[in-house]
Amino acid sequence: MRPVYAVTGGVSKFAKARPDRTFQALVKEAYDYALKDIGLEPRQANDLVDGTVGSYFSDHFQRQLMSAIMVQDYLGLVPKPGHRVEGGGATGGLCFQEAWKAVAGGDMDVCLAYGFETMSHVQTWKGNEFIALASDVSFDYPVGGFYSGYYAMMVTRHMKEFGTTVEQMAHVSVKNHINAIYNPYAQKHLRITIRDVREAPVVAWPLTRLDICTMSDGAACAILASEEGLARIEKAAGRSLPKVRVTGIGRGTDAMRMADRPHQSFEDFYRYNALPNEQDADSRAYYKDLWDRGFRYPGVHSFRAGRMASRQAYQRAEVTDPLNQIDFVELHDAYTSSEIQTYEDMGLCRYGEGGRFAESGLAFMPGIEYGLDLPQRPKCSVNPSGGLIACGHPVGASGLMQAVFAIWQLQGAIGRHFGNDRLQVRGARRGAIHSHAGTGTYVTVSILEKED
Amino acid sequence: MENHDIPTRPEETLDGTVVFNVPFPKDLKDLAGMAPVIVKQPYHIDYIHSYGQDSPFFAGLANRRLLGSRCTACGHTFGTPRMSCMACGGDCEWVELPQEGRVHTFTVCHFGSEEFLPECPYVLALVEFEGVDTLFLTRLLGVDPARPSLDWIGMKVRAKFRRLSRFKPTDVWFVPA
Numbered sequence: 001m002r003p004v005y006a007v008t009g010g011v012s013k014f015a016k017a018r019p020d021r022t023f024q025a026l027v028k029e030a031y032d033y034a035l036k037d038i039g040l041e042p043r044q045a046n047d048l049v050d051g052t053v054g055s056y057f058s059d060h061f062q063r064q065l066m067s068a069i070m071v072q073d074y075l076g077l078v079p080k081p082g083h084r085v086e087g088g089g090a091t092g093g094l095c096f097q098e099a100w101k102a103v104a105g106g107d108m109d110v111c112l113a114y115g116f117e118t119m120s121h122v123q124t125w126k127g128n129e130f131i132a133l134a135s136d137v138s139f140d141y142p143v144g145g146f147y148s149g150y151y152a153m154m155v156t157r158h159m160k161e162f163g164t165t166v167e168q169m170a171h172v173s174v175k176n177h178i179n180a181i182y183n184p185y186a187q188k189h190l191r192i193t194i195r196d197v198r199e200a201p202v203v204a205w206p207l208t209r210l211d212i213c214t215m216s217d218g219a220a221c222a223i224l225a226s227e228e229g230l231a232r233i234e235k236a237a238g239r240s241l242p243k244v245r246v247t248g249i250g251r252g253t254d255a256m257r258m259a260d261r262p263h264q265s266f267e268d269f270y271r272y273n274a275l276p277n278e279q280d281a282d283s284r285a286y287y288k289d290l291w292d293r294g295f296r297y298p299g300v301h302s303f304r305a306g307r308m309a310s311r312q313a314y315q316r317a318e319v320t321d322p323l324n325q326i327d328f329v330e331l332h333d334a335y336t337s338s339e340i341q342t343y344e345d346m347g348l349c350r351y352g353e354g355g356r357f358a359e360s361g362l363a364f365m366p367g368i369e370y371g372l373d374l375p376q377r378p379k380c381s382v383n384p385s386g387g388l389i390a391c392g393h394p395v396g397a398s399g400l401m402q403a404v405f406a407i408w409q410l411q412g413a414i415g416r417h418f419g420n421d422r423l424q425v426r427g428a429r430r431g432a433i434h435s436h437a438g439t440g441t442y443v444t445v446s447i448l449e450k451e452d
Numbered sequence: 453m454e455n456h457d458i459p460t461r462p463e464e465t466l467d468g469t470v471v472f473n474v475p476f477p478k479d480l481k482d483l484a485g486m487a488p489v490i491v492k493q494p495y496h497i498d499y500i501h502s503y504g505q506d507s508p509f510f511a512g513l514a515n516r517r518l519l520g521s522r523c524t525a526c527g528h529t530f531g532t533p534r535m536s537c538m539a540c541g542g543d544c545e546w547v548e549l550p551q552e553g554r555v556h557t558f559t560v561c562h563f564g565s566e567e568f569l570p571e572c573p574y575v576l577a578l579v580e581f582e583g584v585d586t587l588f589l590t591r592l593l594g595v596d597p598a599r600p601s602l603d604w605i606g607m608k609v610r611a612k613f614r615r616l617s618r619f620k621p622t623d624v625w626f627v628p629a
């Protein structure tokens with residue numbers, strides 16, 4: 001495998017509806033931004049790009065099959081190679097990794113990964129129906145298919161097993177919404193409190209409207225390159241560019257039906273799923289005690305796919321202690337509850353500790369006033385951008401939006417792109433992005449690092 | 453030469469006409485500032501959906517029987533039937549599930565997909581069965597959706613069946629036992 005650099009990226013403004021642009025033009029908005037940032041004209045860039053990977057989740061939202069080729073021709077990138085990837089909410093993360101593979105494997109020197117979703121083309125309730133079609137249409141969808149309902153069932157079990165509280169979940173909502181106040185790309189700019197979250201209308205008990213991300217229109221893209229490709233881009237740009245390298249990718253999967261999730265033994269958990277930072281005697285004793293009290297893995301409260309993706313990515317990027325070795329994480333917080341579940345999957349804390357981790361302060365941004373009494377100082381900021389909850393979740397774009405924000409963090413360029421540097425993670429050297437589908441069916445984790 | 457038997461323009465009626473006049477600038481440069489034209493495109497499909505190898509489950513519901521499956525190779529037992537074992541890839545056989553189980557987890561949906569909006573609020577639950585390795589997704593009736601409680605987890609529940617089967621997984625639902 002060759003080293004792969006994430007050279008530049010762009011994000012369109014995410015909004016509830018963007019009737020001013022078709023999906024092709026939304027992607028162009030993101031692409032033009034990415035090129036402008038490195039000082040390239042479209043004609044120069046199109047000469048350098050060897051091919052593309054396109055990402056969008058649902059054909060239903062556009063009522064248009066083969067949308068990706070329409071983007072590629074709109075950008076002027078035909079007849080170069082290209083294809084579309086799809087994997088639910090993880091579509092953007094998968095797209096980023098497919099582009100990585102194209103470059104790492106030597107097929108391309110410069111690959112454009114782009115993604116979009118235009119969810120405003122149907123009304124919210126119809127959109128919920130489309131999304132719920134990403135559950136088994138024989139056994140799950142007809143029972144009352146609704147993703148917020150599925151996630152609510154998962155967190156209800158998390159609460160029962162571990163004592164996780166709705167206030168702990170609300171901490172995630174407050175953190176991500178208040179971070180997003182400083183991110184001009186975010187769909188929502190709300191200064192909210194724990195009480196606001198709990199007093200918002202209940203969508204699926206115990207999740208309220210402020211525990212859940214919204215549907216959006218939006219696009220994002222990133223350009224990945226080999227050393228040779230980067231050198232060519234730098235030559236065309238006439239200057240040296242900051243180096244951000246993708247040092248590891250990982251993926252995992254799990255059964256479509258939540259009902260099918262297994263209940264593994266303690267021994268199997270340690271054989272297949274435990275992370276390097278969980279090998280010490282203290283962790284083993286902690287988990288042994290959980291199993292003795294009836295805990296089974298992954299059950300419906302944990303995402304085995306997220307754990308496997310983290311494990312693989314960490315192994316490749318040589319991360320052995322994620323909380324101390326990763327400076328920030330942009331993770332798939334479609335629900336506040338899933339951010340808590342993902343802290344555990346990614347090993348930022350142990351399974352069962354996610355609720356307490358959420359209110360500890362460790363995942364917050366330094367120097368931002370949240371109106372909360374946080375016992376600990378920030379250590380690894382999670383969703384400094386505001387995450388999906390506040391930025392919006394145009395499915396095929398979300399995983400790439402995370403990549404763009406991570407590139408900007410590692411370039412130290414947040415101030416330039418956001419117009420203020422409140423969300424710049426100081427001295428950021430290593431970040432992780434996490435993209436997640438279904439009820440945890442496909443999950444991707446990619447590690448990006450600043451290279452001197 | 454024009455052949456008058458072959459029409460050169462479609463017949464125009466008022467059907468489908470929604471707007472009769474749309475403003476247009478004199479100078480094409482002004483088009484850059486034009487607001488988008490947004491139209492409605494209806495779309496309706498009837499799918500011919502086969503339950504395939506899972507069909508006996510639905511035939512079972514019509515006969516007030518709740519079926520799961522068991523792997524003939526490793527014995528893994530599925531509360532939602534599947535004919536290929538997720539644990540080992542072996543073939544599964546049909547088994548009858550107990551019609552009593554316990555609530556493994558649940559939620560109350562106050563909103564939902566368009567299709568289910570008229571039924572809100574409704575209670576979704578995953579049910580666990582003694583000696584069965586996986587769960588079953590169902591509606592839970594007979595509990596007050598306005599008073600959800602974590603204490604519902606572990607509650608004993610029993611299956612009830614529609615008399616007029618619709619051949620959907622909602623032909624069965626659960627109530628407190």
Ligand SMILES: [Zn+2]
Nearest residue numbers: 523526537540
């Ligand atoms: Zn088996």
